[in-house]
Amino acid sequence: MEKPYRRRDLLGIRELTEADIRGILDTAENFREINAREIKKVPTLRGKTVINLFFENSTRTRTSFELAAKRLSADAVNISVSSSSVSKGETLVDTALNLDAMQPDCIVVRHGSAGVPHQLAKVSRAAVVNAGDGANEHPTQALLDAMTIREHKKKIQGLEVAIVGDILHSRVARSNIHLLTKLGAKVRVAGPGTLVPGDFRHLVSDGLTVCPHVEDAIEGADVVMILRIQRERQDAAYFPTLREYSIHYGLTNDRLERAKKDAIVLHPGPMNRGIEISSDVADSSRSLILDQVKYGVAVRMAVLYLATGGSAGGS
Amino acid sequence: MPDEKSLTEKSRIMDSARMKRAISRLASEIVEENQGAKDVYIVGIRRRGVPLAERIVDKIAEIEGEMPLFGIIDITLYRDDLSTVGASPIVNRTELDTDIDDKIIVLVDDVLYTGRTIRAALDQLMDFGRPRKVQLAVLIDRGREHRELPIQADFVGKTVPTKQSEIIRVMLKEYDEVEGVGIFEKPSE
Numbered sequence: 133m134e135k136p137y138r139r140r141d142l143l144g145i146r147e148l149t150e151a152d153i154r155g156i157l158d159t160a161e162n163f164r165e166i167n168a169r170e171i172k173k174v175p176t177l178r179g180k181t182v183i184n185l186f187f188e189n190s191t192r193t194r195t196s197f198e199l200a201a202k203r204l205s206a207d208a209v210n211i212s213v214s215s216s217s218v219s220k221g222e223t224l225v226d227t228a229l230n231l232d233a234m235q236p237d238c239i240v241v242r243h244g245s246a247g248v249p250h251q252l253a254k255v256s257r258a259a260v261v262n263a264g265d266g267a268n269e270h271p272t273q274a275l276l277d278a279m280t281i282r283e284h285k286k287k288i289q290g291l292e293v294a295i296v297g298d299i300l301h302s303r304v305a306r307s308n309i310h311l312l313t314k315l316g317a318k319v320r321v322a323g324p325g326t327l328v329p330g331d332f333r334h335l336v337s338d339g340l341t342v343c344p345h346v347e348d349a350i351e352g353a354d355v356v357m358i359l360r361i362q363r364e365r366q367d368a369a370y371f372p373t374l375r376e377y378s379i380h381y382g383l384t385n386d387r388l389e390r391a392k393k394d395a396i397v398l399h400p401g402p403m404n405r406g407i408e409i410s411s412d413v414a415d416s417s418r419s420l421i422l423d424q425v426k427y428g429v430a431v432r433m434a435v436l437y438l439a440t441g442g443s444a445g446g447s
Numbered sequence: 448m449p450d451e452k453s454l455t456e457k458s459r460i461m462d463s464a465r466m467k468r469a470i471s472r473l474a475s476e477i478v479e480e481n482q483g484a485k486d487v488y489i490v491g492i493r494r495r496g497v498p499l500a501e502r503i504v505d506k507i508a509e510i511e512g513e514m515p516l517f518g519i520i521d522i523t524l525y526r527d528d529l530s531t532v533g534a535s536p537i538v539n540r541t542e543l544d545t546d547i548d549d550k551i552i553v554l555v556d557d558v559l560y561t562g563r564t565i566r567a568a569l570d571q572l573m574d575f576g577r578p579r580k581v582q583l584a585v586l587i588d589r590g591r592e593h594r595e596l597p598i599q600a601d602f603v604g605k606t607v608p609t610k611q612s613e614i615i616r617v618m619l620k621e622y623d624e625v626e627g628v629g630i631f632e633k634p635s636e
Contacts, residue, residue: 159537159538161540162521162538162539162540163538165540165541165542166524169574169575170575170576171574171575173574174524174525174571174574175524175525175570176523176524176525176526204524434538437524437538
């Protein structure tokens with residue numbers, strides 16, 4: 133039988149083929165039904181252990197992974213490692229080896245530095261799932277975005293997707309660009325020149341355009357994806373003030389007029405209302421922000437299932 | 448399951464006409480046992496139980512003039528061999544749109560062999576509610592000696608004593624080129 137997804141680790145979308153991505157999305161589609169049941173639990177991963185190892189703060193993603201694990205009957209342990217406790221002196225690899233010695237089946241990791249999940253995957257016997265590494269990738273976010281788009285547009289192939297905002301610091305943008313272009317969408321990115329590197333178009337071989345103005349990116353788009361201004365990652369003054377950012381780059385109803393009539397709006401959260409997105413857009417029927425969160429649980433159930441299912445038997 | 452091409456068919460135990468008659472009989476027995484189609488909820492087990500369940504539903508509608516309830520169960524997430532099958536099997540959707548509480552559930556599958564699939568289906572049903580009764584209908588029963596759990600069928604199309612080295616294949620037009628049931632020999636290893 134054709135296996136939908138052969139890799140045990142999910143490190144990034146870049147490493148996946150189009151067939152892998154479709155396999156994960158199809159599996160996630162079938163997990164949605166469980167989240168609508170009265171008893172939202174299946175015994176599939178009974179006896180398996182999932183460690184959520186978060187070196188960065190997160191409410192949404194961590195909760196989503198925790199619920200996904202629990203709804204599959206896995207035991208989930210959450211470890212929030214503030215930078216101060218790492219400063220006890222243990223290296224990342226030692227932390228990983230210690231956790232691995234407790235024989236978990238899957239480690240879900242978020243870290244402020246790019247490449248940490250890849251490092252972890254090299255030393256750990258458990259499957260490693262990237263829950264966001266620096267400005268590199270956030271694969272499950274891109275997968276849940278794709279699921280939301282597919283639900284509303286029925287396909288991804290041929291869609292025009294605008295990604296607006298702080299592209300430079302955004303792992304969400306990178307994962308989405310890989311995923312959407314692999315599935316045949318055209319992606320246009322825009323934002324302040326300081327936050328949208330001109331050579332960004334080389335990230336993928338085809339399907340990505342860097343637009344000089346937000347209006348150009350939004351023009352005729354089927355999907356408008358707004359990114360959060362990541363002040364915590366900005367080590368310099370990339371734009372003068374938040375008010376100015378909002379005036380020039382914020383998504384308002386006026387700007388959204390340029391998109392297709394049935395365009396949908398996505399935001400990975402947490403959103404800064406009145407800065408990158410106006411409240412009336414965020415609360416409009418075109419905004420699918422809560423759908424994204426809802427599908428996130430199904431996507432993570434699929435990822436955990438594919439990462440750990442059958443792994444105890446060998447290979 | 449081994450590659451289909453490597454299997455050699457030893458005998459054809461049902462052709463499409465006999466299969467049709469067996470399904471008709473299953474449908475009659477189900478309504479006779481339950482005194483009609485009221486509260487009867489026919490649930491096909493993926494994959495090949497689903498088209499069989501659909502045919503039983505149509506037949507019952509024909510006999511009783513009343514459509515029984517219909518649903519689909521995918522047991523993948525309830526399997527007891529996930530750690531040994533090697534890789535994650537494909538998950539499909541369970542569709543039990545009508546509440547199962549107080550209904551007479553008739554599980555439908557193509558072949559009853561070890562009973563483990565039925566165990567998984569029963570476990571899943573219990574997560575959905577509390578049916579009044581659960582019955583089992585299968586097209587082919589391979590015989591009690593293969594059973595690994597105390598599970599028997601209430602309605603059987605045909606009992607076929609088989610060896611462990613044999614495979615029974617129920618071929619349906621939804622998935623196969625021909626309709627019928629054949630006994631195949633597993634290739635020797």
